[in-house]
Amino acid sequence: MSVARSKSAELALWLERQITTGVWPINSQIPTEGEIATEHRVGRSTVREATRSLVNLGMLESLVGRGTFVRSKSPVNSLLASYLGQQPLEQVLELRSALEAEAAALAASRRTEEQLAALQHAVELAQVSPQPRRRTSQSPGEFHADVFAAAQAPLLSDLYRSVLVIIRGALDSGRLQPMAAEASVADHQQILSAIKSGDPAEARAAAAAHVDRDVTLR
């Protein structure tokens, strides 16, 4: 019993490493139970137990008849996203505000010249062609994503990613309404100028004021 348990716990650690190191990327299909059992010289029930513990953490998803797929690189991110999904949306917006304001303050004191140029580019792009925003993206070239990059704060970025899952869902379902693109650009311009002049307090205040206006509950 204790030997079987430690074998499956060991195998679970190996599975987790394949995911966290990126050997198995997000959304990829992992090898079959039989393949893993053969490779590690363990029984299929050991593989099943190890796999199930990662399914419980939300890192893997097993689809009947289709196989097992990688869904999250970290047990915390997936659990946090599902936890945040159960909270009132107002409270998730409060957390977003906390993270954005801190990220802007850190960006003001840490941004490199390159990161500053990326932020300026994002604002200029939006000035030239303000698009009606359907979703808050985290891709480079999007202002908020670039602020988090300039903040150089991996933990805040991690939490922000989980928050974005909820915000995007609420924008898609119409529970949240984004502010007008032109007003958003003006706000971003203010945050940018505080980050540019290296004033954390001003950047924090500008980001907090913007987030309050950025999306509204219907």
Next chain:
Amino acid sequence: MSVARSKSAELALWLERQITTGVWPINSQIPTEGEIATEHRVGRSTVREATRSLVNLGMLESLVGRGTFVRSKSPVNSLLASYLGQQPLEQVLELRSALEAEAAALAASRRTEEQLAALQHAVELAQVSPQPRRRTSQSPGEFHADVFAAAQAPLLSDLYRSVLVIIRGALDSGRLQPMAAEASVADHQQILSAIKSGDPAEARAAAAAHVDRDVTLR
């Protein structure tokens, strides 16, 4: 197989409810495998599987020869605390700053007269007898705890609780040094007066400035 799996999943949900509803409080010992098996008319292996999934989430801890104990009311809090424990301390402090600043801002716009009185009492107590602070407590009467109470933001408070676990550990081990009690009281006075005058921006700025000074890495 699929019947056995759904039985253990059902039982895991029942175990979780016993914990989240407080029937089994934190640190209490849960009934034995045999007792639970008899009560639910399932095999002991089903109980073992269900228990293990909660152990994996950090909600239960099994101690060999002593029994199984409740360790966390939420899978997120325990996982988050262990995740935060693996992050560089600087980054945990950044998250703390984000949460404290937002809580102060919310407190400024939401505090009731009673909560304001509690905050004033906490500051006055510290003015009369400034104690060398060994730990940041979350008990009523402690300024930071009272700010979070006045913010009326359960999600931020939840995350703050997980952050405090790390901060306390770092204060105890000497990796973090608290600021002098007198300076801390002066900072709290500033945050209080912003909360009193209902100025979220000022409260946010005062809290952020205080957190930057409050504890320092050795």
